[in-house]
Amino acid sequence: MTVTPITxxxxxxxxINSGKPVVIxxxxxxxxxxRVISPIFEKLSEKFSSVEFYxxxxxxxxxxxxxxxxxxxxxxxxxxxxxxxxDVVGAQPQAVEINGEKPVVIxxxxxxxxxxRIISPIFEKFSEQFTSVDYYxxxxxxxxxxxxxxxxxxxxxxxxxxxxxxxQEVVGAVPQKLQVSALSRKESPIx
Numbered sequence: 001m002t003v004t005p006i007t008x009x010x011x012x013x014x015x016i017n018s019g020k021p022v023v024i025x026x027x028x029x030x031x032x033x034x035r036v037i038s039p040i041f042e043k044l045s046e047k048f049s050s051v052e053f054y055x056x057x058x059x060x061x062x063x064x065x066x067x068x069x070x071x072x073x074x075x076x077x078x079x080x081x082x083x084x085x086x087d088v089v090g091a092q093p094q095a096v097e098i099n100g101e102k103p104v105v106i107x108x109x110x111x112x113x114x115x116x117r118i119i120s121p122i123f124e125k126f127s128e129q130f131t132s133v134d135y136y137x138x139x140x141x142x143x144x145x146x147x148x149x150x151x152x153x154x155x156x157x158x159x160x161x162x163x164x165x166x167x168q169e170v171v172g173a174v175p176q177k178l179q180v181s182a183l184s185r186k187e188s189p190i191x
Contacts, residue, residue, distance in 0.1 A: 003045050003053045012064045015054055016079040025055040026065055026075040033090065034074045041076070050144050103133045108147055108157040110140050115173030116156045122175050123158070 003025065006012050015022055025041050027034035045053035058065040058073060068077060068084075076088040107123050109116035127135035140147040140155060150159050150166065158178060160168040170177045 003042055003055050006054050006056045006061065006064065009061070009063050009067070012056070012061070012067075015052070017082040018052070019081055021051045021085075022079045023051055023053050024068075024077050024079070025053070026058050026068065026070045026073060026077065027055055028058050028073045030059075031073040037074055047149075048146060050146075104161040105133055105135050106150070106159045106161070107135070107137045108140050108150065108152045108155060108159065109137060110155050112141075113155045119156055119173040119175060119178070122178060126178065 006015060006024065015024075023044075025034075025038075027038070041053065041055075045051075056064050058070055068075075072089050074090070078085045078087065105126075107116075107120070109120070123135070123137075127133075138146055140152060150157075152159070154171050156171075156173055158170040159166055160170075
């Protein structure tokens with residue numbers, strides 16, 4: 001899949017209200033970091049077919065940028081069903097992909113999963129306690145291709161990545177497993 005430009009406010013509203021997961025790259029032609037991260041964004045669009053990828057030139061579509069509240073470029077915003085689900089501000093490849101130097105823990109969950117809701121506050125507590133790690137949540141129903149690529153078979157699954165490699169996986173809502181995993185690695189859940 002390719003990255004499609006959004007060229008009007010009406011198109012923007014249509015795209016974000018489509019019901020599909022949508023990631024929009026807010027960029028500017030004069031923005032150096034935007035040009036640096038653009039190839040990574042393009043690769044992600046090819047890799048994840050269940051997500052639609054768009055870009056908005058903030059100079060040409062100032063009304064859209066203002067409505068979204070874009071204050072810096074690039075800004076990446078995830079929408080699902082018309083609602084903003086998250087954003088990344090700046091050219092942070094490690095926040096857009098899991099190949100960076102900083103370890104990443106991803107909680108694969110589902111809205112219908114009771115155990116996922118039970119362990120969610122513990123996962124959030126770890127994100128506050130172990131700040132040397134990036135934490136993300138992926139709804140398996142929204143991002144099925146990502147879940148399949150990682151090999152998720154049950155929820156919740158916590159996948160730990162370092163330098164693009166999955167180094168550990170914890171399956172199930174068992175706080176002790178997460179805690180032992182985190183504590184056995186001292187400062188961060190991944191070494």
